[in-house]
Amino acid sequence: MASPARTPPTDGPFERIRSDAPVTRRDYLRILVTISGGLVVGAGAVAIGVFPRRTGSGGDVRIAEGIAPGETVTFTYPGPDDRAIALRLPGGGLVGYSSICTHLACGVLWEERDEALVCPCHEGRFSAATGAVLAGPPPRPLPVIDLEERDDGVYAVGARVR
C-alpha cells in the first residue's frame, strides 16, 4: 500500500509559524520596562541589606590552642555559615580571612609555596599577608578576621572589610 504523500514543510502551517512574530515590538518594550522595574527592586534589596556581608562581631570565639608556622585552621566566623581560615605565615605573622572567595563564593585554599590563598574554581589568588587580590577574577579582597593570641589559645574577635 502506498504511503500518503507527505506535505512539503513550506506549506500552510509552517508558513504561519514562520510569519507570526512570537514577540512584537510592543511586547519587547513591555518586557524591557518590566526588567527595568525588577532591577530597581534588586537595587533596593541591596541597599536595605538583604545580602549577608560576613563582617561584624560574632563575639570572641576560641578557634585553636595554637597555630604553627605554615599551618592553617578553618572555622566559622562571625556566623555559623561564614567559613573562615586562620594561618600562621612562615614569617611568623598570624592572619585570618573569610575563606569564601569574593568572586563566586567557592572556598579558598592555602598554598604555602606561593604564600597565597587560592580559589580552585576560577584560579583567583589572594595575598596571604593582606588578603588583597593578586590574580584572577575576584573583584574584592577577602574580608579580614581579626585574631588575638591569648594564654589559652587563638581567638577570633571580629570581621571587617579590608
Place this chain on the structure above:
Amino acid sequence: MSERDPRLRLRIGAPGPGPGAGGDRDPERAAIAMARIAIVATVVVGQLWALTVALNAYFEERLATVWWLFAFQCVSFLLALGVWLIVPDDR
C-alpha cells in the same frame, strides 16, 4: 487566524513576494517603536551596570555609593516608564 491576517507575510498558497516595503500604513510608527526600544534597552544596560557596582560597593561597606546607585536605578526606571507611556495608543 484568518488568511487576511496582516501578520502573514505570504498568503497561503499564493506565489510571489509579501507586502514588502510600503505595506505599512504608518512607517514612522515603526521607526518610533524601534527608537523607544533602543532607548529603554540602553537604560536597562545602564541599570545592570549600576547593580553590579552597587553590589560591589555594598560588600565593601560603601553604603553612600549604594544609595546613590539606588537613586540612579529609580531615575532610570522612571525614564523607561516614561518612554513606554509617552505614546498612549501604542503600548
